[in-house]
Amino acid sequence: MSIERRLLAENLRARKLLYGAVALSFLATALWLAFAWLFSAVVNRVFILHQTLDQVAVLCALIFGLIVVRFALMWGSDVIAQHSANALKRNLRERLDAKLFALGPLYTRGERTGELVRTATAGIEALDEYISQFQPARILAVIVPALVLFVILFLDIWTLPILLFTGPILVLLLALIGKRTQDLTARRFLEMSWMSAHFMDMLQGLATLKLFGRSKEQAQTIETISEQYGNTTMDILRTAFQTSLVLEWGATAATALVAIAVSARLMTGLMPFETALTVLLLTPEFFLPLRQLAIKYHAGTAGKDAAARVYTILDVPLTATLAPQTNVTRALLPTRLDIFFDDVQVAFDNGERIALDGFTLKLADKQTVALVGKTGAGKTTVANLLLRFVEPTRGKIIVGGIPLHEIDADTWRAQIAYVSQQPHLFAGTVAENLALAKPDPTRAEMIEAARAAHIHDFIAGLPHGYDTPLGERGARLSGGQRQRLALARAFLKNAPLLILDEVTSHLDAANEEQIRAALAQLLPNRTTLIIAHRLALAQDADVVAVMENGRVIEKGSPRALLEADSKYGAFVAAYQGGAR
Amino acid sequence: MNATARLWKLMLPFRWWIALAVLLSFGTLGAGVGLMAMSAYLISKAALAPQFADIAVIVTAVRFFAIARAALRYAERYVSHLATFRILTRLRVWFYVTIEPLAPARLQQLHSGDLFTRISADIETLENFYVRVVVPPLAAALVAALASVILGAFDVRFAFALILFLILTGIVLPLLTQRLSRTPTEHLIRTRAELNAVLTDEIQGIADVIAFGQAENFRARTRRLNDELDRAQLQLANARGMANALAVLFAALAGLTILLLAIPLVSDGQIDGVFLALLPLTAIASFEAVQPLGAAFQHREASRAAAERLFELIDAPPLVQEPAQFIEMPHNYSIEFRGVSFRYAPDEELVLDDVSFKIREGERIAIVGASGAGKSTLVNLLVRFWDAQAGQVCVGGNDVRAYRTEDLRKHIGVASQHPYLFNGTLRDNLLLAKGDATDQALDAACHVAQLGELLASLPLGYDTLVGENGLKLSGGERQRIAIARLLLKNAPFVILDEATANLDALTEQKLLNSLESFLRGRTVLIISHRRAGIQNAGRVLTLERGQIKVSAEQRVSDMRSAISVA
Incomplete structure (x- = not known):
């Protein structure tokens, strides 16, 4: 199904409103044709038949009435068309938003966030004009010329060939040019999003550019890229101008031809003046809807391309790695959080990148397990599995006897408090960021959690305490503060399963110790997965699992592993500064 | 000077383009009027x-206007769009060049999602300023004058009637529409910016949003904003629809009025009946010129708002001024902080409070302290991203403010905790530090930075794309790239600001060992909250709440016991 059809099939209400708007517009045109006829009649009576104003007064009053009714119809049509666009956009936005959440962080991370945001905002907005203006114009471009031809058929059959020749040639030319425009517009849209991403990149990296003394020369890069973009767009527009040249030429040539042809017949007395003038006035109306379509053509292709971008996202299949594997989900939760990873494999990019392979690990209820290993060993993928951001391509995960994929993902996530490697702090106040963990927490609860994460003193020292707004990504917080705030958020959630992904990597030794102490109180009561390349926290774990190439290569209590000649031992030695 | 005036000034170099476009536009519209008038005649x-x-001349005129109309239309569109893109390029470069001296201080004060909307959308709005705002009124005025002269030649009342309706359509109507759309337009722009910021936040933080079960809340928030957007657009469509319909109404009324005025004159024989069709049709045809004016007024509003926002962004004095008379960097590579106090904003607390210390040339010192103690601020002052409010930061024995910032920064290599990687290839990111580095030089730097393994695993090697903000790489990999850049830059001052914080212990140790020979002999400042990497420092200072607490020199061996070991 073409994107166009698919868009229109999207929403019944939008479609009905669209057709309503078109009907009003069509009626308005019909009134204009009547106007042309009445006007010619008045001129004819005065000019040829030498009637006076009084004799044509009724006709003039009729003209006035037509004009006013036409005004109301046109206005109504525009408003209804907007209603139609709104209905469609609302529907798509909702689905896009839902889809992004369904795809989760593993998808959004790979894409450029700038492009995603652009699709969700400007992309959807491009559909506004597409529905409210391009679509009505497209339909009118078919039915209005048909109506004009029909009327002319009765008025003056000899004018028909002129219109019938110029009309189809025009449409043919337009179709030829339009196809090219479409391809070029797709290129333009791509370049546009690429270019704004580039511009944003330069601005975000300005500090780095300055450090390397390269910031000034970027003005040149921006100029080059902007000019490139300008050239591409000029290519497209030149084609668009050819379109308007053809249309303009078609309409003016037809008008001139009609004027000359009817004059010839007028002179020989084959045609009444009244009809001749009406035909002349109707001729531009035959071309007007085509010209209006050409004006909206850009909105049309832009809308189609934007729709393609939206559908690309909507059509991303929830593949094995993303979707729950069965539809049999239960709201039921396991009573014990014994988690068993049974020979789990996770492969990305159709099996090209294997993150986990033959990963087997057991977390007993209320036990703390630490995963250690080099970057890229697959530790974070284990956390993503537990969070249901990704599903195994092979093997399974059993929680308290229930396969994890049978548990409703949201119900399951409610059991987890998670601190990621780079926790995101949202635009809003400190309190709002904490409240993410728990609806309407009391100030006392927040303070307690913040104390446990050793961030309370810092927050209390902010200009407005807990109500201090944070910049995007907490611009004014250091890495450690950010992480402790995220930790406080996790403490506040107070969930039975705790996942900590490199939480202390940005903390100084003293802070790390304090966090360790705080965790010491929390850990015994919950099942915990700690991912660590700093090893302080691993020492407190019940079990340390050393990972390499997506599987566990060593497992045991930290003490036992230290005594044996283990990889873990090597890690610890390195961590302590090679002092072994 | 208000925003519109400043915008005009910015467009001044394009005035001849504008004049040409106005003439071409007038020609196109005039040919349209001529075609209709001559055809009716x-x-x-x-x-x-x-x-x-008797009619041969008229036939020729009809043909001439028909051809001229199409040809002029093409020329007009070509010229005006070409000019638009030149203006767009100029605007982008102008904006970048203006904001560049203000960065990074100014940009950090703003929400970057919002910033993104502002800059890219606002500049694209201004792109249209000239084609849609400046040209149409001028061309319309010329057409109105022409049509009035033609009609006025028959009877001056025709000209008055025409001008009345043209003014109603071209000026009164747009003003009315503008009044009606002002509030919804402002609302629309604000809501769009807000929506953009919320969506950026949502998409960037999607892992946390989902993990905390907040997806529904976020969706509700976007839904609410979308509803507001819809409402504003509906109000605008209402105003726009009315304006469009009224414009058509006025054109028809003008034709009808002139017809009614002309009929008695024809009946009385004052005007030849042969002109009766020509007069109202000339009037109606001339309305083509004023119909785009409504849009022009709307675009003017949008342009003004966009321009105001852009000007607001850049209308801040740079926090760091270049010296009027600068001195060259001496070959003395010492660093000294003398009683330095600093806060980021007047209403904020002191981040540094009377900090003094000195690093001799070739010395290596470490500054440790809790997160938020002000360690990274030391770096910001040293490279002059900000200036201290009190005290002096000296490099090579002179105040940093005496050097050109460019010279100063050329001498300082910084590897930080969150290095910024550009959305390009690995090579682009490395060459940033040394534009003419050979592949051998890159290899050498990457070897020391422990990137060899990563590079070997990448099929495209240096040509691998790193993604937005380098996010296709891990934090540790990004840090190692920053180290490789540091090596390539080869500056006499080296600052390691938590430069290895995201590495695993084994890799970190290897990296520090291989870095050792590079660091030897350079003036090195290591900022850390942990022990790793500072064991070879000559001295260790502790920064606590903006103050140097252990200002006495303390050997690293003492520190070993002071910092708890995991």
């Missing part, structure tokens, strides 16, 4: 059954 004349010779 031709038919009327033909109805009187004259000889062909």
Whole structure:
């Protein structure tokens, strides 16, 4: 199904409103044709038949009435068309938003966030004009010329060939040019999003550019890229101008031809003046809807391309790695959080990148397990599995006897408090960021959690305490503060399963110790997965699992592993500064 | 100076383009009027059954206007769009060049999602300023004058009637529409910016949003904003629809009025009946010129708002001024902080409070302290991203403010905790530090930075794309790239600001060992909250709440016991 059809099939209400708007517009045109006829009649009576104003007064009053009714119809049509666009956009936005959440962080991370945001905002907005203006114009471009031809058929059959020749040639030319425009517009849209991403990149990296003394020369890069973009767009527009040249030429040539042809017949007395003038006035109306379509053509292709971008996202299949594997989900939760990873494999990019392979690990209820290993060993993928951001391509995960994929993902996530490697702090106040963990927490609860994460003193020292707004990504917080705030958020959630992904990597030794102490109180009561390349926290774990190439290569209590000649031992030695 | 005036000034170099576009636009519209008038005249004349010779000239005129109209239209569009893109390029470069001296201080004060909307959308709005705002009124005025002169030649009342309706359509109507759309337009722009910021936040933080089960809340928030957007757009469509319909109404009314005025004159024989069709149709045709004015007013509003926002962004004095008379960097590579106090904003607490210390040339010192103690601020002052409010930061024995910032920064290599990687290839990111580095030089730097393994695993090697903000790489990999850049830059001052914080212990140790020979002999400042990497420092200072607490020199061996070991 073409994107166009698919868009229109999207929403019944939008479609009905669209057709309503078109009907009003069509009626308005019909009134204009009547106007042309009445006007010619008045001129004819005065000019040829030498009637006076009084004799044509009724006709003039009729003209006035037509004009006013036409005004109301046109206005109504525009408003209804907007209603139609709104209905469609609302529907798509909702689905896009839902889809992004369904795809989760593993998808959004790979894409450029700038492009995603652009699709969700400007992309959807491009559909506004597409529905409210391009679509009505497209339909009118078919039915209005048909109506004009029909009327002319009765008025003056000899004018028909002129219109019938110029009309189809025009449409043919337009179709030829339009196809090219479409391809070029797709290129333009791509370049546009690429270019704004580039511009944003330069601005975000300005500090780095300055450090390397390269910031000034970027003005040149921006100029080059902007000019490139300008050239591409000029290519497209030149084609668009050819379109308007053809249309303009078609309409003016037809008008001139009609004027000359009817004059010839007028002179020989084959045609009444009244009809001749009406035909002349109707001729531009035959071309007007085509010209209006050409004006909206850009909105049309832009809308189609934007729709393609939206559908690309909507059509991303929830593949094995993303979707729950069965539809049999239960709201039921396991009573014990014994988690068993049974020979789990996770492969990305159709099996090209294997993150986990033959990963087997057991977390007993209320036990703390630490995963250690080099970057890229697959530790974070284990956390993503537990969070249901990704599903195994092979093997399974059993929680308290229930396969994890049978548990409703949201119900399951409610059991987890998670601190990621780079926790995101949202635009809003400190309190709002904490409240993410728990609806309407009391100030006392927040303070307690913040104390446990050793961030309370810092927050209390902010200009407005807990109500201090944070910049995007907490611009004014250091890495450690950010992480402790995220930790406080996790403490506040107070969930039975705790996942900590490199939480202390940005903390100084003293802070790390304090966090360790705080965790010491929390850990015994919950099942915990700690991912660590700093090893302080691993020492407190019940079990340390050393990972390499997506599987566990060593497992045991930290003490036992230290005594044996283990990889873990090597890690610890390195961590302590090679002092072994 | 208000925003519109400043915008005009910015567009001044393009005035000849504008003049040309106005003339072409006038020609196009005028040919349209001429075609309609001549066609009507031709038919009327033909109805009187004259000889062909009587109408030959009119036939030629009809043909001429038909061809001129199409040709001029093409030329007009070509010229005006070409100018638009030149303006767009100029705007982008102008904006970048203006904001560059203000960065990074100014940009950090703003929400970057919002910033993104502002800059890219606002500049694209201004792109249209000239084609849609400046040209149409000027061309319309010329057409109105032409049509009035033609009609006025028959009877001055025709001209008055025409001008009345043209003013109603071209000026009163747009003003009315503008009034009606001002609030919804502002609302629309604000809501769009807000929506953009919320969506950026949502998409960037999607892992946390989902993990905390907040997806529904976020969706509700976007839904609410979308509803507001819809409402504003509906109000605008209402105003726009009314304006469009009224414009058509006025054109028809003008034609009708002139027709009614002309009929008695024809009946009385004051005007030849052959002109009766021509007069109202000329009037109606001239309305084509004023119909785009409504849009022009709306675009003017949008442009003004966009321009105001852009100007607001850049209308801040740079926090760091270049010296009027600068001195060259000496070959003395010492660093000294003398009683330095600093806060980021007047209403904020002191981040550094009377900090003094000195690093001798070739010395290596470490500054440790809790997160938020002000360690990274030391770096910001040293490279002059900000200036201290009190005290002096000296490099090579002179205040940093005495050097050109460019010279100063050329001498300082910084590897930080969150290095910024550009959305390009690995090579682009490395060459940033040394534009003419050979592949061998890159290899050497990457070897020391422990990137060899990563590079070997990448099929495209240096040509691998790193993604937005380098996010296709891990934090540790990004840090190692920053180290490789540091090596390539080869500066006499080296600052390691938590430069290895995201590495695993084994890799970190290897990296520090291989870095050792590079660091030897350079003036090195290591900022850390942990022990790793500072064991070879000559001295260790502790920064606590903006103050140097252990200002006495303390050997690293003492520190070993002071910092708890995991």
